[in-house]
Amino acid sequence: MSDAAHARYRKWWVCGLLLLATTINYMDRQTLANAATRVTREFQLSQEQYGNLETGFGWAFAAGSLLFGFIADRISVRWLYPAALTLWSLTGVVTSFARTYDELLICRTLLGVFESAHWPCAIKTTQRLLAPEDRAMGNGLLQSGASIGAILTPLIMARMMTEATGSWRFAFQAIGLGGIVWIFLWLALVRDSDMALTHGESKATAGDSSTFAAVREIIFNRRFLVLMIMVALINICWQLMRAWLPKFLIEGRGYTQSAALNFTALYYVATDVGCLGAGALTVWLCRRGRPVHSSRSLVYFCFSLLTLLTSVIAFLPKGWVLLGVLLLVGAGALGVFPAYYSFSQELTVRHQGMVTGITGVSAWLVSGTMQKYFGRLIDRTGSFDLGLAVAGWMPLLAFVFLWLLWNDPRKMEPKT
Numbered sequence: 001m002s003d004a005a006h007a008r009y010r011k012w013w014v015c016g017l018l019l020l021a022t023t024i025n026y027m028d029r030q031t032l033a034n035a036a037t038r039v040t041r042e043f044q045l046s047q048e049q050y051g052n053l054e055t056g057f058g059w060a061f062a063a064g065s066l067l068f069g070f071i072a073d074r075i076s077v078r079w080l081y082p083a084a085l086t087l088w089s090l091t092g093v094v095t096s097f098a099r100t101y102d103e104l105l106i107c108r109t110l111l112g113v114f115e116s117a118h119w120p121c122a123i124k125t126t127q128r129l130l131a132p133e134d135r136a137m138g139n140g141l142l143q144s145g146a147s148i149g150a151i152l153t154p155l156i157m158a159r160m161m162t163e164a165t166g167s168w169r170f171a172f173q174a175i176g177l178g179g180i181v182w183i184f185l186w187l188a189l190v191r192d193s194d195m196a197l198t199h200g201e202s203k204a205t206a207g208d209s210s211t212f213a214a215v216r217e218i219i220f221n222r223r224f225l226v227l228m229i230m231v232a233l234i235n236i237c238w239q240l241m242r243a244w245l246p247k248f249l250i251e252g253r254g255y256t257q258s259a260a261l262n263f264t265a266l267y268y269v270a271t272d273v274g275c276l277g278a279g280a281l282t283v284w285l286c287r288r289g290r291p292v293h294s295s296r297s298l299v300y301f302c303f304s305l306l307t308l309l310t311s312v313i314a315f316l317p318k319g320w321v322l323l324g325v326l327l328l329v330g331a332g333a334l335g336v337f338p339a340y341y342s343f344s345q346e347l348t349v350r351h352q353g354m355v356t357g358i359t360g361v362s363a364w365l366v367s368g369t370m371q372k373y374f375g376r377l378i379d380r381t382g383s384f385d386l387g388l389a390v391a392g393w394m395p396l397l398a399f400v401f402l403w404l405l406w407n408d409p410r411k412m413e414p415k416t
Contacts, residue, residue, distance in 0.1 A: 010189070011129045011130065012138075013189060014125065014129060014189060014190055015126065015129070015130075015138045015141045015142065016141065017182070017185060017186055017189060017190070018122045018125060018126065018138075018141065018142040018145070019141045019142060019144060019145040019148070020145060020182055020185075021081070021085065021118060021122065021145065021182060021186075022118065022122065022142055022143065022144075022145025022146050022148075022149065023145040023146075023148045023149040023152070024085065024089070024145075024149065024178070024179035024182055025085075025088070025115055025118045025145070025146075025149065026145065026146045026147075026148075026149030026150050026153070027149040027150075027152060027153045027156075027175050027178070027179070028088055028089060028091075028092040028111065028115065028175060028176060028179070029057075029111070029115060029149075029242075030149065030150050030153040030154075030242070031092065031095075031153060031157065031168075031171060031172050031175055032053065032054075032095075032108065033242060033243050033244070033245070033246055033247075034153055034154045034157045034158075034246055034261060034264065035157060035161065035168035035171065035172075036050060036243075036244075036246055036247050037246070037247060037250050037251065037257065038161065038167070038168050039104070039168060043100075043101050043104065045101065046375070046379055047375040047376070047378040047379045048372060048375040048376045048379055049101065049375070050247075050375055051371045051372045051373070051374055051375025051376065052105065052371075052372055052375070053104060053105060053108050054108075054239075054243045054368065054371035054372075055368045055369060055371045055372040056105050056108050056109040056112065056368075057108045057109065057111060057112040057368065058112065058239070058364045058365070058367055058368015058369070058371060059109075059112070059364065059365060059368045059369075060108075060109040060110070060111075060112030060113045060116070061112040061113070061115060061116045061360065061364040061368065062116075062360060062361040062362075062363070062364035062365045062368065063113065063116075063361070064112060064113035064114065064115070064116030064117065065116040065119065065120065065356070065357045065358075065359075065360025065361050065363075065364060066357045066358060066360070066361050067113075067116075067357070068080070068084065068116055068117035068120050068121070068353075068357060069120045069353045069354050069355070069356050069357010069358060069360065070353065070354055070357060071117075071120075071353070072117075072120040072121055072124055072352075072353030072356075072357070073124075073350070073351055073352070073353040073354055076192055077121045077124055077125060078186075078187070078190050078191070078192055080117065080121055081117070081118075081121040081122075081125075081186060082182075082183040082186050082187060084114055084115075084117030084118065084121065085117075085118070085179060085182060085183060086180065086183060087114040088111055088114035088115045088117075088118075089176050089177065089178075089179040089180060090176065091107060091110045091111045091114055091176075092111060092172055092175060092176030093172065093173050093176035093177060094107055095107040095108070095111065095172050095176075096168075096169040096170070096172035096173045096176075097169075112364075116360060116364075119356050119360060120352075120353040120356040120357050120360070121353075122142050123139075123142075123341060123344070123345065123352060123353075123356045124352045124353050124356070125190075126138040126139055126142060126341075126345070127345045127352050132292060132345075132346070133283070133286050133287075133292060134283070135341075135342050135345055136278075136279045136282035136283060136286075136295075136296060136299075136338050136339065136342045137279040137280060137282070137283045137338075138279075139279060139337070139338040139341040139342055139345075140275050140276050140278060140279020140280065140282075140338040141276070141279070142341075143275045143334060143337045143338055143341070144272045144275040144276050144334075146268075146271070146275075146334065147268040147269065147271040147272030147275060147334060148268070148272060149268075150242070150264070150265075150267075150268035150271070151265045151266075151268040151269055151272070152265075153175065154246070154261035154262070154264040154265045155261070155262070155265045156171065156174070156175065157171045157175075157261060158257070158258055158261040158262065160174065161257070218347065218348060218351060218354065218355060218358070219358070221347065222405060222406075223343075223347060223405075223406055224347060224355070224359075225405065226343075226401055226402055226405045226406050227340075227343060227344050227347070227355070227359050228358075228359055228362040229362075229398060229401045230340055230343075230398040230401060230402060231340060231344075231359045231360075231362055231363040232362045232363055232365075232366040232367065233366075233394040233395065233397055233398035233401075234333075234336050234337065234340060234394060234395045234398050235363040235364070235366065235367040236366060236367050236370050236391055236394045237307050237310075237333050237391045237392060237394045237395055238333045238334065238337075238367075239367040239368075239370075239371070240367070240370065240371070240374055240387065240388070240391045241329070241330065241333055241388075241391070243371060244374065244384065244388075245264055245267060245326075246260050246261060246264050247384075248384040248388070249263060249264070251384075252383065252384040252385075253317070253318040253322065254318055255318065263323060263326075266323075266327070267326055267327060267330045268330065270327040270328070270330040270331045271330040271331060271333060271334035271335075272334070273331055274303060274306070274330065274331030274332060274333070274334050274335030275334040275335055275337065275338060277331070277335065278299050278300075278303055278335040278336070278337075278338045278339065279338040281299050282295050282296055282299045282338065282339065282342070285298065285299070292342075293406075296339040296342050296343065297339070297399075297402065297403075299335075299338075299339055300336050300339040300340070300395075300399060300402070301396075301399050303331070303332045303335030303336050303395070304332060304336055304395035304396040304398070304399050305332065305396065306328050306329060306331055306332025306333075306335070307329050307332040307333050307336075307391075307392040307393075307394070307395045307396070308392050308393060308396060309325050309328050309329050309332075309392065310325075310329055310388045310389050310391060310392025310393075311389045311392060311393075312325060313325060313326075313385055313388055313389065314383075314385035314386070314389060329392060332395065333395070336395045336398075343402075343406075344356065344359060374387045
């Protein structure tokens with residue numbers, strides 16, 4: 001095999017490691033959602049209090065996104081990434097020892113801070129490793145790890161949370177410790193040179209501006225406003241479904257814990273299909289001559305239509321039709337992300353960590369706050385249906401802002 005071919009294959013192996021890191025990230029995150037009914041019963045929580053746990057996670061994720069976004073532009077991602085993964089994995093283990101609501105809230109908040117480092121590190125890696133036309137596929141692989149982690153977590157926890165095998169606490173410990181192996185794989189495969197500027201993007205074109213000047217240039221860019229709005233809206237849909245789906249199935253439609261967790265795993269299979277399918281479809285359109293920006297936009301629009309199906313959930317009782325609709329919603333909810341990440345990667349080269357960090361603040365402040373009010377709405381109405389219906393419209397609303405404000409997209413077409 002030639003050196004060029006070896007380098008190309010190695011880059012996709014690194015993307016596989018990014019997929020695995022996202023898997024670990026989501027497994028540590030999803031432990032609470034999958035143990036939600038047991039945790040709320042043990043700690044005697046209202047729906048709003050459970051929402052507060054997710055809000056604390058979300059607000060901490062927002063603050064951490066800003067922090068790690070700036071750090072990722074200054075410290076080699078090769079070292080920052082494994083350090084952050086170690087911290088969030090250990091925090092997941094420590095959560096299992098929480099004995100009060102306040103301790104649980106503190107652990108959940110710390111988990112949000114440390115997990116937030118994943119996205120600035122991962123998005124910066126795909127930007128540096130891959131050519132523009134390959135980034136949607138690379139981002140699709142990266143994001144699909146969310147589905148894999150969310151598939152594995154309910155299957156593992158369903159078997160650990162039986163009366164015979166123990167409580168939710170042991171599941172938190174086992175999942176938290178499982179990610180440490182990734183660190184050795186990352187350090188063995190990734191080189192410092194992988195994070196160098198590539199694809200003809202010289203230091204001059206990437207920009208040598210100061211941090212203050214770079215922040216000013218980015219935040220006053222019209223397209224950056226679009227990204228801030230888009231990421232907030234698509235995360236409302238994704239994060240509400242992520243945090244509340246098992247509770248909706250158990251408490252809203254009467255499924256058993258085992259049935260709900262098994263379906264939750266299937267739901268995330270559908271999200272993975274949507275995510276990888278969106279990335280592959282974008283590459284297919286680009287290779288048949290369609291401009292990169294319009295390819296991403298078309299794929300995004302199509303997948304955002306699927307999330308609108310949450311509007312019919314209120315009319316569907318327990319049964320296969322309801323579950324089928326949820327699978328389509330899941331495919332759409334994650335399928336919009338590869339296009340969004342690819343849009344963000346065209347805004348800047350040198351300051352990709354900063355862009356990911358600042359947009360992460362928008363994503364998590366808004367979606368995190370919505371967790372609290374979603375829980376309050378359930379407490380007041382006794383139903384999950386209205387909140388889910390509204391959440392499903394958010395990705396399409398984000399597309400409207402993209403269509404109206406992403407002016408003159410031809411200037412954003414990457415050179416291939």
